[in-house]
Amino acid sequence: MTLTLLSIFASSFMIAFSGAMMPGPLMTVTISESTRRGAVAGPLMIFGHGLLELVLAGALLSGFAAVLGRDDVFVVIALLGGATLFWMGCSMLRSLPTLQLPSVIAAETGKNLVLAGIVLSVCNPYWLIWWASIGLGYILHSARFGLLGVAAFFTGHLLADLLWYSLISFGISRGRRLFSPVAYRRLIGCCALFLLCFSCYFFYSGVEKLV
Template identity: 60%
Template sequence: MSLALISISLSSFVIALSGAMMPGPVMTVTVSESVRRGATVGPLMILGHGLLELLLVGALITGLAPLLSRDEVFIAISLVGGVILLWMAVSMFKGLPSLHLCLEDQGKRSRNLILAGILLSIANPYWLLWWATIGLGYIVYSMQFGLIGVAAFFVGHILADLTWYGFISFGIARGRRFFTDSRYRLLVGICASFLVLFSGYFIVSGIERLI
């Protein structure tokens, strides 16, 4: 049981890290605010982001628990989630040559960072798509181990966000020397490779349950 929970947490970390590293509205504000406000920006943004996701996970497991335990739901979500993961990986590989982090200061307006983390997450269509497919698939799988399985998934997920955005803020506050484009592309490429593996696992799990 403990080995399975560790596996859930670690794989959740890698998949969430892959999503967190891609540019988006939360990344943009984290970068621009870190230029002026230092290393606490990333963790505060993720605090808001994480509170929203905790509410979402709670709603999913309490309101949809009977539905999520059905075999046909597991199969459908596993197959769809696996295809979405593969699509993400291919998109990441295709975008590597032109991928870069924009570290310029993009404005002087002060923000409530926790609230910004919540609102920017809601406003991001990718975030909604992720939870409707991959996130839901992971919750379905994790619920086989009860609430502790879901907790293992969520801890791995939120630690990935906190690690990446904390690293972003710290690196910018310390002089930006950590963030060359080549290192960024290498990290994204590694994560994309893991996504291919996880995609195969989701698809195979769905097929096995189907037959």
């Protein structure tokens, strides 16, 4: 039994870690917020992301997977997610002319990063589809070994996300001292452009599914 739980934990960790390393809206905002908040940005974003995943997993086990697999649900999520990311990207671009590199202390009262982690996860239709397919299958497999099996799966999955995003935030926050105001604006500008690209991709995916 112990070897089985370790196997579930290790495979869950590796699958999640490979997914966490792929760029996406959550990664993009984590990078930009790490310049403002420091190394705490990544863990806070993943805390919100993880809370949502726990709720979603419970919903999937209760039969919600069939709803997420519907084309009309995908279209709605893709279009709303695309609109949200488009708004975020445009807001970041509009702020560039007057943007200054803030101190970590001064930025602590800003954006709620836990909530941002939740919103950015919901905005990504492919994250929901992953959980409705691969994630659900893995949960059901883990559930064969009881609560410990499910716990091993989630522990491995969440630790992988936490480790990678913590490393990203730590690296960015340590390097923030090397940023000039121009370099800082360029970084935020690149993050904004990535969000706009993701928004266009989500819009395209939604319209393609619709027609």
